[in-house]
Amino acid sequence: MAHDHHFLSRLDRVTEAQVECALSLYRDEKLVRFILERANTPTNGRIAISLDRDEGPFIVLASDGHFVTCLGRGMFPTGHPVLSKAWLDRAIADWATYRAGLARGAERRAGQEGGLFHAVRRRAHTFSREDFKALRVVAEFVGSAWSAFQYRRNFA
Known part of the structure; x- marks a missing residue:
């Protein structure tokens, strides 16, 4: 400035x-x-x-x-x-x-979010179609953890 x-x-x-x-x-x-x-x-x-x-x-x-x-x-x-x-x-x-x-919100989120979930949530708007296809493979294995993470983020 x-x-x-x-x-x-x-x-x-x-x-x-x-x-x-x-x-x-x-x-x-x-x-x-x-x-x-x-x-x-x-x-x-x-x-x-x-x-x-x-x-x-x-x-x-x-x-x-x-x-x-x-x-x-x-x-x-x-x-x-x-x-x-x-x-x-x-x-x-x-x-x-x-x-x-x-x-306070940033401190709370930093303590709750895992590295991968945090990265996906913060940068999902910049992902390409290929990135989402690659994540789909991982999502099959961690689907329940992802659902729990989303629930905790939205309702905790």
Whole structure:
């Protein structure tokens, strides 16, 4: 990802704590995508996120995830939807919960799945017809184990 120089040069408009908040968002591209999806930003649109109160300061984000600028207190993002600091805090908390759930699920799956079954499940969409024909021979021998694996994966 290319650096958003204009945004970075405008961080002198905010306090040190707000710089930390802004840079933590800047460094976490997946969180920014989550925020933009949750904010339901229009294509080619921009949103402003408040770092403190309704009067600013604000971070202005483009719908493609780039950081446009940082507006200091008293500067207003005219024409852009504004998300409050409380909204941002809720979104960050929801993202942390989502990531923790993904991590727990990955740990659980890693402990339950065998190597062959795990590989087949993860890469089956890339298999050719010949690969599936080869697997059919193996499936006759491990059919009951495969069924048990699928049941455990879907209903456990």
